[in-house]
Amino acid sequence: MDKTTERLVDYAMEARHEALSAETRHECKRRLVDTYACAMGAYDDSVCRIAREIAEQYSGKSGASVWGSGIKTVPEMAAFANGVMVRFMDISDTYQGKGRGHPSDVISGILAIGEAVHADGPSVINAITVAYDVYCSFEDAIDINSKGWDHAVYGVVAGALGAGKVLGLSCEQMAHAVALAVAPNMALIVSRHGDLSNWKGCAGANASRNSVFAAMLAHRGLTGPGAAFEGKGGLWEALGGGFAWPLPDPNAPRMITRTHLKSLPICYHGQSAVLAAFELRRRVPIDDIGEIEVDTYGVAIQMMAGDPNRWAPTTHETADHSLPYVVSRALLDGKIESASFTHERLTDPTVLKMMRKVKVRESRALSERYPQGAPARLTVRLNSGEELVHEIEHPLGHAGNPMNDAQLEEKFRRMFGAVGRSDRCEQALRVLWNFDKAADVSLDVFEPLAAVHR
Structure with missing residues (x-):
């Protein structure tokens, strides 16, 4: 040998x-x-x-x-x-x-x-x-x-x-x-x-x-x-x-x-962005959203926004690896589950309209914090010009923010x-x-x- x-x-x-x-x-x-x-x-x-x-x-x-x-x-x-x-x-x-x-x-x-x-x-x-x-x-x-x-x-x-x-x-x-x-x-x-x-x-x-x-x-x-x-x-x-x-x-x-x-059924590199979207959803009127900016690390963009298919997903497998889709779905529904990826949900005009408002950018500072963290910063800009921002470094389940046994049993x-x-x-x-x-x-x-x- x-x-x-x-x-x-x-x-x-x-x-x-x-x-x-x-x-x-x-x-x-x-x-x-x-x-x-x-x-x-x-x-x-x-x-x-x-x-x-x-x-x-x-x-x-x-x-x-x-x-x-x-x-x-x-x-x-x-x-x-x-x-x-x-x-x-x-x-x-x-x-x-x-x-x-x-x-x-x-x-x-x-x-x-x-x-x-x-x-x-x-x-x-x-x-x-x-x-x-x-x-x-x-x-x-x-x-x-x-x-x-x-x-x-x-x-x-x-x-x-x-x-x-x-x-x-x-x-x-x-x-x-x-x-x-x-x-x-x-x-x-x-x-x-x-x-x-x-x-x-x-x-x-x-x-x-x-x-x-x-x-x-x-x-x-x-x-x-x-x-x-x-x-x-x-x-x-x-x-x-x-x-x-x-x-x-x-x-x-x-x-x-x-x-x-993982707490969510999506690619790991979208967990922080979606959890941030859940947080901002409680604070923004959905109909007043003008722009959505996702700042994150390079690997997340490579995996979830670097291919044209990620901006127009047609399968469950592509959609759960699409940052524009999962962030839009999170803002609209306040949840991500298996049913979020049916053909009907992928072709829903409401989510397609929301996805057109999404921009994804690499932040050099956030890239430097990966893989020790999995950071994402979500900025929602309202039609009035008001901005709301939420950033997450370690999504729930990360070794730096672990699920406790009770949370794991809840997932089970x-x-x-x-x-x-x-x-x-x-x-x-x-x-x-x-x-x-x-x-x-x-x-x-x-x-x-x-x-x-x-």
């Missing part, structure tokens, strides 16, 4: 649940609560139904649950179907380094393999924290988006190490799992440009599926390239050269504690309400908060969760 693979494998192999701080363990359980909430909120969408229908066609001796459905399928297809549900509404967690991505993409795969092999809760929590460390440190090391690759690449590497940890792979097997994740799975950034398709919410789930498959292959003895990172034709060559990739200090708070939750109840009764929601919450006490996650977590939906 090459040096990079060796460092990753050593890091994963040495990680122990007993070494995790109480904060890290609790934050991992919070990500489990949040991830399941995201999946339930998207359950009835047509894209999620497609993923479940495909998963239902597969079965195996070691099965894993498709959440909320009663379906048991092979682990890699459970990883995909559940991962699609997690990502579809764009309300799952995020991490912002040199790169950008959604580290909870790894969770559906690690949970699927954990259920299939009857792992205990602490082992799964340990594997998730390892995968988050790898994912987030990879983001801190390099912006692969600028090289033409999608953030799913972060996920497939991290997920393979997490899945391999649950499977109990040897050092040699873990190295092959990483190679089998990297070599076949370089996802293109085209998924994030132009008119965004259904695949936008599926790419991370596909990485999770492929990471599980890579670990399963390595477990059976299948080998991958020996120098997947540093060899000729390896990942470093694909990215234009090698780079420093320091891994976290295992004795410090783990990187999962520095990831951000809101998302779960799409598929279940309120009393059953409380049962699901109890199961997830006690994840670390499970002697067998198949029996102690997934069977009770399946019962919640019957």
